[in-house]
Amino acid sequence: MRMLFAWLTALAVTLAPAWLPTSGQAHAALAVALDLDELVAGSEACIVGRAAERRSEWVELGGGRRIVTYTRIDVERTVFGRERASVWVRTLGGGVDGIGQVVSGEARLRPGQRALLFLRRAPDRVFTITALAQGHYPLVEHDGVPATLAPSPDPGTLVGRSTPLPQPTARERLVGRALDDVTALVREAKARLDATP
Amino acid sequence: MRRPDHALLAGAALAATVLALPRTARAYCRTSVCEASYTATLCAPPSPDDCGVPLFWAKPCPGFWVQRDASTQVDWPTVDAIAAAAFATWANADCGNGMHPLVAPVDMGPVSCSAREYNQSGGNASVIVFRDVEWPYTGQGSTLALTTVTFNLDSGEIYDADLEVNGANIEITTGSVGVKYDLASILTHEAGHFLGLAHSPVAGATMAIEYFPGDTSLRTLSTDDAAGICAAYPPGPDPGACDPTPRHGFKDDCGPGDPPDEGCAVERTPGTGGPGGAALVALAATVLAARRRSR
Numbered sequence: 001m002r003m004l005f006a007w008l009t010a011l012a013v014t015l016a017p018a019w020l021p022t023s024g025q026a027h028a029a030l031a032v033a034l035d036l037d038e039l040v041a042g043s044e045a046c047i048v049g050r051a052a053e054r055r056s057e058w059v060e061l062g063g064g065r066r067i068v069t070y071t072r073i074d075v076e077r078t079v080f081g082r083e084r085a086s087v088w089v090r091t092l093g094g095g096v097d098g099i100g101q102v103v104s105g106e107a108r109l110r111p112g113q114r115a116l117l118f119l120r121r122a123p124d125r126v127f128t129i130t131a132l133a134q135g136h137y138p139l140v141e142h143d144g145v146p147a148t149l150a151p152s153p154d155p156g157t158l159v160g161r162s163t164p165l166p167q168p169t170a171r172e173r174l175v176g177r178a179l180d181d182v183t184a185l186v187r188e189a190k191a192r193l194d195a196t197p
Numbered sequence: 198m199r200r201p202d203h204a205l206l207a208g209a210a211l212a213a214t215v216l217a218l219p220r221t222a223r224a225y226c227r228t229s230v231c232e233a234s235y236t237a238t239l240c241a242p243p244s245p246d247d248c249g250v251p252l253f254w255a256k257p258c259p260g261f262w263v264q265r266d267a268s269t270q271v272d273w274p275t276v277d278a279i280a281a282a283a284f285a286t287w288a289n290a291d292c293g294n295g296m297h298p299l300v301a302p303v304d305m306g307p308v309s310c311s312a313r314e315y316n317q318s319g320g321n322a323s324v325i326v327f328r329d330v331e332w333p334y335t336g337q338g339s340t341l342a343l344t345t346v347t348f349n350l351d352s353g354e355i356y357d358a359d360l361e362v363n364g365a366n367i368e369i370t371t372g373s374v375g376v377k378y379d380l381a382s383i384l385t386h387e388a389g390h391f392l393g394l395a396h397s398p399v400a401g402a403t404m405a406i407e408y409f410p411g412d413t414s415l416r417t418l419s420t421d422d423a424a425g426i427c428a429a430y431p432p433g434p435d436p437g438a439c440d441p442t443p444r445h446g447f448k449d450d451c452g453p454g455d456p457p458d459e460g461c462a463v464e465r466t467p468g469t470g471g472p473g474g475a476a477l478v479a480l481a482a483t484v485l486a487a488r489r490r491s492r
Contacts, residue, residue: 030383030408032339032367062333062361064312064451066345092334092345093236099317100350102228102236102252103343104390110235131339153237153246154396 031105033169034131040189043118043130045081048139048179049073051109052086056094067101069094070126071109073117079183080190081119089119090126107136107152114139116149116174116182137174137182146178225404225425226395227251228346230353238395241428250353252346252393253429257300259355260441261323261391262308268327268364271380273307275371280304280325283384286416287392290423296432300392303441310451313359315347320448321357323391325384329364341367342383344390356444358391360384373413382408382415394425 040046054071061068074086092103107129109115118135119127129135133152140150151171167173174182226240231249239247263280267273284302292298308322315321332340340363347357362369362384368377382403389404397404399421401414408415418426 030341030343030386032341034339038339062313064314066313066315067347092343095230095350098350099315099356100230100236100348101315102230102346102348104228104346104395105340105343108236128334134339 031132031134033171034134035167036170036173036185036189037167037193039118039130039135039170040080040186041193043081043120043135045087045119045127046079046117046186046190047073047075047081047084047087047119048077048079048114048116048183049075049086050114051111054094054109054111056096058096066092067094067096067099068092069109071111073109076114077183079116079186087119087127089117090122090128103132104154105132106154107133108154109136114141114147116179134170139179146180148176148178149174149182151175224399224421225397225402225428227425227429228390228393228395230348230350240395241424251429252348252353252355254300254392255354256439256441257430257436258303258439258441259300259323259358259391260303260305260443260447261325261358262305264311264324264326265307265309266311266327268362268369269329270327270364270369271371276325276327276380277304277306279371279381280384280388283381283388283416284391286385286418287388287422287426290418290426292423292427292432296427298426298430299433299436300426300430302388302391305441305447309449312451313345313361314451315357315359316445316448316453318445319453320446321443322447322449323358323443325360325362327362327364332363332365339366341378342387344387346390346393355393360387360391362387376411376413378410379413379416382413385418386415389422389426392426393429394422397421397425 034042050073052072052074054069056067056069058065059068068090070088070090072086072088075084078084089109091109092106093101095101107117116137116139118130120130122128133154136152137149138152139147141147173185177185224241226238226244229237229239229247229249229251231237235249237246237248238244239249239251261280261284263273263277265273267276271279281304284304288297288301290298305322308324310322310324311326313324313326334340334343342360342362344358344360346355348355362380369380369383370377371380385403386408394404396406399405399419400407402419402421403415403417404422404425405415
């Protein structure tokens with residue numbers, strides 16, 4: 001029994017780093033790293049939902065035609081913002097008629113996947129993800145354990161500041177934490193920001 | 198005196214042995230396209246999330262243009278020189294034995310169009326453009342630069358790649374003193390995306406996922422970056438003449454326009470001061486041949 005315990009301990013020590021959230025992955029196209037307050041302040045809504053369907057098309061955006069993808073998110077939880085049953089979210093890139101476009105560092109929403117999303121509206125009223133992949137946190141489901149947040153698949157390159165952030169980046173604070181903890185953390189940040197004149 | 202705890206010693210020995218084994222750390226990644234038009238990555242060594250075929254330029258001499266207005270922060274000649282150096286850094290990567298990757302992007306000079314666009318039937322240009330007045334993507338004012346790569350969904354062949362640099366929200370510098378956001382570092386990183394590379398988990402790599410203002414180290418490639426570009430464009434025999442003209446021809450102004458003739462003609466705007474089409478083809482061939490001789 002002692003031998004079994006010793007071997008299991010050794011294995012746990014050896015393999016633990018592989019299970020921990022990779023701090024490298026927690027850092028993000030070339031974008032300045034935002035802290036949680038900045039991410040919340042820059043968002044109209046924060047939701048938890050499941051990507052249900054999507055479609056890509058060519059649109060006029062940013063002074064040129066480009067491919068974007070609209071993904072319908074069925075909302076399971078509204079962390080803050082107006083309650084909605086579902087929202088359509090626009091992300092840069094996608095595929096239309098044999099042509100693909102990719103923007104490294106943009107969120108990739110996969111149908112069937114649950115995620116926490118920070119959202120804001122473009123001038124045409126369509127929801128976009130705040131700060132590219134910095135506003136996208138896929139949920140990792142565990143058997144019998146609360147879901148935790150993962151970094152967006154292509155986090156992009158996160159750029160530090162000339163002066164250090166007063167607190168860790170949003171990604172550092174959120175990735176690896178349980179969804180309920182994050183919900184409380186985000187709501188607390190939102191309440192504090194709303195109370196600030 | 199207590200006897201040694203053999204069970205604990207055995208466990209410790211096992212841990213030490215496993216930790217001493219060579220670890221397959223993740224390294225460079227290439228952008229790929231998977232089924233149902235999902236984009237993903239292909240990494241070395243392979244990661245569980247790998248899928249699809251990698252993005253690549255089919256011709257070894259893709260052309261790039263710097264939008265003629267450049268930036269209020271940096272003039273056109275400076276931007277052009279820095280962009281040329283950024284692409285040359287990748288083209289001259291050390292693949293071992295004096296070899297270089299078989300890709301050498303060609304500086305095609307200035308272009309009038311400031312839009313990031315790809316025309317499916319008309320001419321094109323892969324542009325480097327600054328957004329000095331307003332960053333046009335909502336909620337992304339924190340973005341320094343964005344590269345949009347257009348490709349064939351089945352084969353992964355890259356048709357066009359446009360680099361947008363945020364001059365509206367970011368203080369850009371070009372020297373080695375008083376560095377803020379270093380343009381050479383930004384363009385060298387984005388040139389990696391232009392060539393089909395994705396972000397690398399290796400700290401210190403030009404394609405790494407973290408960069409700090411004041412840092413100019415992204416100007417030079419790490420061994421991980423070199424391994425990535427050499428895998429994407431393995432050294433090979435001189436391909437001979439290479440035509441840097443974009444898919445469906447070159448177009449100086451924005452919009453789809455009329456479909457130009459396909460072929461090797463390189464159109465130039467009168468007065469741009471750039472080389473003519475035949476000269477550009479010759480230049481591309483010379484660059485590739487010279488690099489081959491250096492092997």
